[in-house]
Amino acid sequence: AYLFSIYLHETIRLDNPCAMKRREFIKGSAIIGASVVVPEFLKAASGMMESEKGRKVYSIITANKTMVGTLPVLRAFAGDNNDYVSPYVFFDEFGPVHVNPKDKPLRVEAHPHAGIIPVTYFLAGSGHHRDSLNYDFQISKGDFMMFTSGRGAIHMEETGKKLYDDGGLYHGFQIWLNMPSKYKWIDPSTDVHRPEKMAEINAKDYTAKIVLGELFNAKSKIETLFPVFYFHIKMKAGCRLSIPTNPQHNAFAYLIKGKLEVEGRKSIAENQVVLYQRGASNIELFSSEGAELLLLGGQPHNEPVYAYGPFVMNSESEIEKCYRDYQSGRMGNPDVVNMIKK
Secondary structure, eight states: OOOOOOBOSSOSOOOSTTHHHHHHHHHHTOOOOOEEOOOEEOOSOOOOOOOTTBOOEEEEEEOEEEEETTEEEEEEEESOOHHHHTTEEEEEEEEEEEEOTTOOOOEEEEEEEBSEEEEEEEEESEEEEEETTSOEEEEETTOEEEEEOTTOEEEEEEEOHHHHHHOEEEEEEEEEEEOOGGGTTSOOEEEEEOGGGSEEEEOSSEEEEEEESEETTEEOOOOOSSOEEEEEEEEOTTEEEEEOOOTTSEEEEEEEEEOEEEGGGEEEOTTEEEEEOSSOOBEEEEESSOEEEEEEEEOOOOSOOEEETTEEESSHHHHHHHHHHHHTTTTOOHHHHHOOOO
């Protein structure tokens, strides 16, 4: 799945008098990559049981700290490694951060998206989403929001009312799904899916929430436009797992906490991403002390990727159209989306 990325900065004309104001977010969100690390190999005895059907590790990368608005995030990838992460294109873990009652909300001001589906999944705390489609949601632990931007829309994100009232931990993920070319210009939409739409597996030595896709005959009820999976897995100490996947689909794992061993006796640390090669089915995992991770992937699009900040399209001309649409107000008014309701 060969994907070509280009990042545009000064090539788009700024004809609108509000261009400089609206341009700030776009320039500030230009996508950047994470750090490639040399794998750490286990020196002690291994608990891994590998098979000929096991996928080989392509690379291991470490997420970098950055800020989005007033929110601290760990960025695992952003526009890079597309051959191994498509249909995903961007991965942020926000928090964990403690919020005191009545603190000013952690906030990302109104900003546009086009050509992607930002999906937000909460491990702890609550969030508030408002957009130019007239949706206004409070999102809580275990919820999964899909902002299908299509031809373009604007949204604002901040910590939610429950955190403002009671305080607590704010922690979760925003990960972007790249939309295939045939869907990039559809009308935008927003959906919040509660935990009851997701399947769960509660086994002796592990649990798994199937947010998207299917695992061991447990299937999520959340529908997607293209084949994709999103698993939240918790392994107990001494757990061995062999996760079947389509050999032609991409797959990668992100370690949230704990310790993890993968193919080749490679040791994975917290906030590292394991990128797998295609061609084999099973993802072999072992944890001596317990681990919590996300396992994601799906059918690669095998299309060119042109990205400019929050816009991800298939050509430079499409990026320029997105920018013109945003500047002209066709995606909505960021000032209205930012407005605090009394």
